[in-house]
Amino acid sequence: xxxxxxxxxxxxxxxxxxxxxxxxxxxxxxxxxxxxxxxxxxxxxxxxxxxxxxxxxxxxxxxxxxxxxxxxxxxxxxxxxxxxxxxxxxxxxxxxxxxxxxxxxxxxxxxxxxxxxxxxxxxxxxxxxxxxxxxxxxxxxxxxxxxxxxxxxxxxxxxxxxxxxxxxxxxxxxxxxxxxxxxxxxxxxxxxxxxxxxxxxxxxxxxxxxxxxxxxxxxxxxxxxxxxxxxxxxxxxxxxxxxxxxxxxxxxxxxxxxxxxxxxxxxxxxxxxxxxxxxxxxxxxxxxxxxxxxxxxx
Amino acid sequence: xxxxxxxxxxxxxxxxxxxxxxxxxxxxxxxxxxxxxxxxxxxxxxxxxxxxxxxxxxxxxxxxxxxxxxxxxxxxxxxxxxxxxxxxxxxxxxxxxxxxxxxxxxxxxxxxxxxxxxxxxxxxxxxxxxxxxxxxxxxxxxxxxxxxxxxxxxxxxxxxxxxxxxxxxxxxxxxxxxxxxxxxxxxxxxxxxxxxxxxxxxxxxxxxxxxxxxxxxxxxxxxxxxxxxxxxxxxxxxxxxxxxxxxxxxxxxxxxxxxxxxxxxxxxxxxxxxxxxxxxxxxxxxxxxxxxxxxxxx
Numbered sequence: 166x167x168x169x170x171x172x173x174x175x176x177x178x179x180x181x182x183x184x185x186x187x188x189x190x191x192x193x194x195x196x197x198x199x200x201x202x203x204x205x206x207x208x209x210x211x212x213x214x215x216x217x218x219x220x221x222x223x224x225x226x227x228x229x230x231x232x233x234x235x236x237x238x239x240x241x242x243x244x245x246x247x248x249x250x251x252x253x254x255x256x257x258x259x260x261x262x263x264x265x266x267x268x269x270x271x272x273x274x275x276x277x278x279x280x281x282x283x284x285x286x287x288x289x290x291x292x293x294x295x296x297x298x299x300x301x302x303x304x305x306x307x308x309x310x311x312x313x314x315x316x317x318x319x320x321x322x323x324x325x326x327x328x329x330x331x332x333x334x335x336x337x338x339x340x341x342x343x344x345x346x347x348x349x350x351x352x353x354x355x356x357x358x359x360x361x362x363x364x365x366x367x368x369x370x371x372x373x374x375x376x377x378x379x380x381x382x383x384x385x386x387x388x389x390x391x392x393x394x395x396x397x398x399x400x401x402x403x404x405x406x407x408x409x410x411x412x413x414x415x416x417x418x419x420x421x422x423x424x425x426x427x428x429x430x431x432x433x434x435x436x437x438x439x440x441x442x443x444x445x446x447x448x449x450x451x452x453x454x455x456x457x458x459x460x461x462x463x
Numbered sequence: 464x465x466x467x468x469x470x471x472x473x474x475x476x477x478x479x480x481x482x483x484x485x486x487x488x489x490x491x492x493x494x495x496x497x498x499x500x501x502x503x504x505x506x507x508x509x510x511x512x513x514x515x516x517x518x519x520x521x522x523x524x525x526x527x528x529x530x531x532x533x534x535x536x537x538x539x540x541x542x543x544x545x546x547x548x549x550x551x552x553x554x555x556x557x558x559x560x561x562x563x564x565x566x567x568x569x570x571x572x573x574x575x576x577x578x579x580x581x582x583x584x585x586x587x588x589x590x591x592x593x594x595x596x597x598x599x600x601x602x603x604x605x606x607x608x609x610x611x612x613x614x615x616x617x618x619x620x621x622x623x624x625x626x627x628x629x630x631x632x633x634x635x636x637x638x639x640x641x642x643x644x645x646x647x648x649x650x651x652x653x654x655x656x657x658x659x660x661x662x663x664x665x666x667x668x669x670x671x672x673x674x675x676x677x678x679x680x681x682x683x684x685x686x687x688x689x690x691x692x693x694x695x696x697x698x699x700x701x702x703x704x705x706x707x708x709x710x711x712x713x714x715x716x717x718x719x720x721x722x723x724x725x726x727x728x729x730x731x732x733x734x735x736x737x738x739x740x741x742x743x744x745x746x747x748x749x750x751x752x753x754x755x756x757x758x759x760x761x
Contacts, residue, residue, distance in 0.1 A: 410744050427746040435733065438748065442736050445743040446708050448725040450736065 167219040169268060170258040170346070171226055172431055174212050175233050176248045176337070178205040183236045187213055190228050194221050201431055207387055209244025210253070212349075214431045219263055219271070226255055226275045226341075227282075234283055234336035239312055245384065249306045249315060250285065250337025257343045268343035269293045276341045280328025285336050286319060287328040291344035295327055303380075305340060312337045348398040348437060349430035350406065352413050356422040359385045362392035365416045369396070369409060376412075378404040391425065401434070407441040465517040467566060468556040468644070469524055470729065472510050473531050474546045474635070476503040481534045485511060488526050492519050499729055507542025508551070512729050517561055517569070524553055524573045524639075525580075532581055532634035537610055547604045547613060548583065548635025555641045566641035567591045574639045578626025584617060584636040585626040591640035593625055603638060610635045646696040646735060647728035648704065650711050654720045657683045660690035663714045667694070667707060674710075676702040689723065699732070705739040 177183050184202055191199040197217035204211045217225055230252040237251035255275065257268045269292055276287040294300040306315070315338060318324045320331025326338065354362060362383030369375040378400035384393045394413060398404055414424055439450045475481050482500055489497040495515035502509045515523055528550040535549035553573065555566045567590055574585040592598040604613070613636060616622045618629025624636065652660060660681030667673040676698035682691045692711060696702055712722055737748045 406744060424745055427744050429746060429748055433748055438736055438740050442740050446704060446725050447722055448727060450727055450731055
């Protein structure tokens with residue numbers, strides 16, 4: 166079946182009503198399935214995970230972006246996480262029989278509709294990027310370049326949007342694009358020393374010589390003596406979860422601290438789970454990918 | 464969805480044509496999925512794993528038993544594994560929205576049809592047992608009480624079948640029943656000392672004071688300096704896989720030996736996998752059971 170995964174990130178993690186509106190929108194599509202919703206208060210950000218058939222992708226994504234634009238006011242929004250707009254990013258991931266090229270095409274259709282009809286400036290990223298510098302999200306928006314910085318330079322030099330006006334309204338700007346499947350993974354450490362967190366985040370990330378498919382940042386969790394290593398794993402086959410976990414564990418031990426817990430934001434492919442399961446149990450489970458094998462509750 | 468798992472055991476592990484007929488029978492049901500087939504030459508036994516919707520269970524199970532009856536001659540069949548008939552056992556496991564009571568009812572329908580139409584004596588076991596002594600398979604047939612012994616006593620005392628005639632034909636007798644989901648799990652140790660294997664198997668099994676839902680035996684693997692701890696885990700929620708693995712690992716270390724590998728026979732429920740995955744990664748994956756999450760190959 167031709168399926169696409171959408172993992173939009175919205176710049177509100179505090180108002181349950183907004184998440185509710187977005188969820189209901191997904192549920193109104195018979196061929197879409199809402200897999201997961203996560204709200205993060207400190208980041209003031211929500212992530213929803215949807216799988217839908219290729220035919221509904223454009224309409225569904227557009228409707229979600231519209232709802233976020235109508236309900237999130239970027240003029241007053243604040244939070245830990247870097248952001249450009251109400252719908253901050255809208256990634257499309259090809260699943261099953263869908264190809265990357267199809268996802269790129271769909272992402273452009275969404276971008277054009279959002280730019281033309283909602284008058285939101287749109288930047289295409291990842292595999293849908295129109296210029297190489299926009300491939301990587303961090304080159305578009307990051308901790309030191311967010312909506313505030315974008316306002317004054319949009320429409321100039323590298324900040325000419327792919328679609329929509331060069332004007333930032335209450336909905337901000339939206340980043341859209343097709344990308345490979347990605348695992349969002351956080352590990353929490355029992356330290357309040359962000360410097361240690363930064364060293365560990367640096368040790369594991371590609372940019373600083375770590376694992377080739379890991380991006381990572383360290384965050385201090387406000388009000389708690391805890392540091393979060395926040396990661397994106399863009400190729401779990403090459404950089405398996407257990408290996409990243411064990412490396413962080415070992416690095417942390419070197420500073421006399423340890424892991425409290427870890428968490429996945431959104432979904433984890435069954436194959437990635439089987440990979441780590443097999444590592445720890447020295448076992449042989451194959452990921453057939455065909456089976457939902459749920460034991461009866463009764 | 465109301466699903467049932469069937470894991471019939473047939474008394475032939477040498478004739479590929481028979482497994483083929485059985486597999487094709489499963490494939491002819493649009494709402495059934497053949498998950499696994501395993502043939503064992505020495506045991507002269509095959510096990511197939513099928514998931515199907517509740518509506519097809521009776522017809523599918525009956526057809527499989529009929530095919531086995533027509534193609535396996537118990538008058539001449541020989542093998543290592545204890546057996547009563549062509550279809551030796553036909554366990555039904557409730558999955559997803561199916562209840563145990565529904566499976567018990569279905570198993571009785573199958574038993575009645577097999578008895579009446581195929582004239583095969585049927586004994587109901589596990590949760591479908593009509594008398595407590597027939598709950599446990601080992602009380603019905605075992606290494607010292609097989610089809611040969613059954614012939615002379617069938618129809619008398621505890622060997623009055625639940626359905627069908629008290630006469631053993633070429634198809635032998637069939638044991639049918641609903642049971643809980645079970646995980647078949649083997650751990651291999653780098654020792655040729657079966658005595659150590661037996662001590663470890665004893666340490667973990669319910670019978671000797673170990674885990675309440677673990678049955679285990681130790682085997683020396685012929686021609687290799689390896690001992691196998693062979694287990695059935697009848698409640699993985701109460702006795703999770705990682706805990707059993709870690710206990711065997713620790714026991715083995717006490718004898719100066721270690722685990723080489725482990726293996727699952729047949730299927731592992733996603734929930735059991737998630738449970739161990741979460742343990743090792745200190746994480747939070749929920750088993751939603753709704754998702755086939757297969758990455759695009761392209």
